[in-house]
Amino acid sequence: MTTSSTNIDYQAPYARTVREGNWLQRSERWLDDKGKGAWIAAMVLGFIFVWPVGLALLAYMIWSKRMFSSNCASKRTRHSSMRAAMRPSGNSAFDAYKADTLRRLEDEQHNFEEFLKRLREAKDKAEFDQFMDDRANRTAEDADAGDEKPSQA
Structure with a gap:
């Protein structure tokens, strides 16, 4: 040309x-x-x-x-x-399909991120509850150990 x-x-x-x-x-x-x-x-x-x-x-x-x-x-x-x-590709049907698929994938990504957030929060809560239980057990053991020792007066 x-x-x-x-x-x-x-x-x-x-x-x-x-x-x-x-x-x-x-x-x-x-x-x-x-x-x-x-x-x-x-x-x-x-x-x-x-x-x-x-x-x-x-x-x-x-x-x-x-x-x-x-x-x-x-x-x-x-x-x-x-x-x-x-x-845009120029084909309106394909562009609509692509937009719908991208929107669906964004929704799935958002839902997955929310799921991960809830999972992290549940894990944090379980770890904190375990820490508090261990602390309470240690405090009770320390109190029992303190009662068993004779006082020196």
């Missing part, structure tokens, strides 16, 4: 994709695509050539948890798939 005014073939394999974001965001995405090794290499090169850049990269990697995560790109793909799930 070509346009008559510019004669550019947008379907050609050499056509450049549209770049989103500024150069920092593009650099971050590029390094994420390459993996943790690319981040470390960029940091080391930053220390070698301009040490404040290496220090800034190290601080950013620690602050953004890239240093300790398993994969940098996994975060981005998780968020992009979530955005794709929320985007």
